[in-house]
Amino acid sequence: MADSIEFIPAQYSSKTQPESVAQEMLRCDSADIDTLVEAGLPHEDRSGVRHFDPNDLYNLGMYSNSSRTQPELAFRLLFRFAGRPVDDLLREKLWDFRVQLECTDCAGDAPWHLEEPNVARFGGRLAEVAAPTTGAGTAEYRAMVTTTGARTPVVSPELRRLTHEYLDAGYRWQMIPVPMQADYQLVHALGATSCIAASLFLAEQFRAAGYRAEAKRGWFCGVLGGALDLPHACVEVEDDDGSLKTVDIAKAQLAARLSPKTGEFQELCLGSIYNKVIPSTASGNAPFGYHECGSRLPIQVRADIQSVRS
Template sequence: MPPQAVKINARAWDEVADSIEFVPAAYSSKTRPESAAQEMLRCGPGDIETLVAAGLPFDVQSGVRHFDVNDLYNLGMYSGRSNTQPELAFRMLFRFAGRQVADLLHPKSWDFQVRLDCTECGGVAPWRFEAPDAVRFGGAVNHVVAPTRASEGTAEYKATVTTTGVRTPLVSSELRSLTRDYLEAGYRWQMVPVAMQANYQLVHTLGSTSCIAASLLLAERFRAAGYRAEAKRGWFCGVLGGALDLPHASVEVEDDDGVLKTVDIAKAQLAARLSSNTEAFQDLCLGSIYNKVIPSTASGSAAFATHECGSQTPVHVRADIRSLR
């Protein structure tokens, strides 16, 4: 790489760091060592020094600087380099959004497997898992293997889940106006820790947004306008063969026609940012359902799983969702 290119990259990292909001210390978990940061951002030690000087938070563990993975994702996403791991991952994530919308409306089956880990387990106890709930949107859940007995440490949930898509655009002018106002407010999508997303007022005060935070705020505005609405969590399917586990949420609202609609506000935002030919998909996100999302019984700010062992450490939920052809 010529010297001039290195210099340009160093200045650009300054600009990127200034343009995003780093995770506040109260929600930050600095688990990625400096070597992993360089790999994620496709950068060198000098670039990390530049980012640290520009305010990138870190902790020193055993003499090595460690960073929050959300901060690293956001730096990569907004770097404009096209080769960072976050950019490549999200480009692959949304490559479907520029294709024919009809592909998202037919029934589709998924091999759904979730591993639950209570990492600081207090002993044998029952599990509670917010299971897939595709039935209420015309899908099905079959061949269920659930953690029905009390156990210690780990548990699994397995099922075959069928999703489908239906065009049900918002008919209420009030709901459409509130949705449009949110999209035009200028919030910047960022990767945010799930616990911080539940504090949706803080997220939006920082000028940021995320799927859970956006859904919680939009549901609140829908209810204030007199509509029955709730933010609900779920899973986004078929991402890197099940290898990318992203928290997902949307708003479920009863429209003027009495039909339960889904407003997937964050996916509409991301699609608009990442690709220029996703208008049809963005429209689909504003009221309709599509077959790449599995809804669950969990509310927008709730955990997917709990273990009644007394541990104060949240259960780690790892989903592996693969398309059945």
């Protein structure tokens, strides 16, 4: 199992999960953890308890091929929609959008800022917005967000060539800390990829080919009962027809890994929009929000996005 992934380099690693969590995630016992540690799984001993980086644990589970680890089961549940007809992804969908902001080392009252949902340019709407202004410690942003989908495939032969060239490069998707994802050269040197790393690289390739392109962050929602609170990014590029297209490279990669029956969804990721993504105003490697109190620590941003049935 350990030789199937690249572990998070020490400068980006945060070993916060005790061995009990590792055993639960990987559906294994202490002897199995011993084997992984002997094979190179990084860890720290604190008060006699081994602690591990959650990204390493997730990636080990994801590529274990055991069909029973928590990451494998969650992945299959997360992407089961990708093997279905895509029509349901093109209709309007309403979301109860809530984001909790926490300044863990707060220095006092100050304005809050969140890179808000930015759905209007893709046919969506915002309503009942309640945004935080000034405060300390914690805050909440709330809104009712309507998303929609549309088939708008990339028409530029050059954009499609660059996109497929990346998809065919053989990079392995892994869970990677957000600061490390911005260092896409390091990520790719490990033979890995992620949504932010891929989007930053592909946006650069598009610009080098003469196109206006930018990696943008957002939220992927509507799974596991709410939002999967993972950093998500895609590329927004102005196509040959003058329209703004989104290239959701990571979702295309993950869907391809799941099943060959996801071809229709993979094609949707190459230019079209679909209703499970809420784009934001944040650029590809920028934080979702900040607090002006003067703290040097980044704020924690946790999304809770629930589908509202019509």
